[in-house]
């Protein structure tokens with residue numbers, strides 16, 4: 197278990213708490229407090245900075261994260 201280093205500024209927990217609270221809680225437990233390195237948002241933020249993370253990107257969008265971090 198580890199606390200994500202982007203948690204204080206990441207928009208995902210706040211956004212999902214408003215539109216899908218159950219899913220948001222599950223994501224926070226699984227990713228933000230569990231395995232942040234498996235989160236798509238974390239992958240992009242760690243590789244390219246938080247400003248490069250798409251606003252509505254979900255933690256599960258790892259294929260998209262790969263594309264964003266491997267663009268030529």
Ligand code: SF4
Nearest residue numbers: 200203206228235238
């Ligand atoms: S959604 Fe991902 S990047 Fe954002 S706080 Fe949770 S683990 Fe970190």
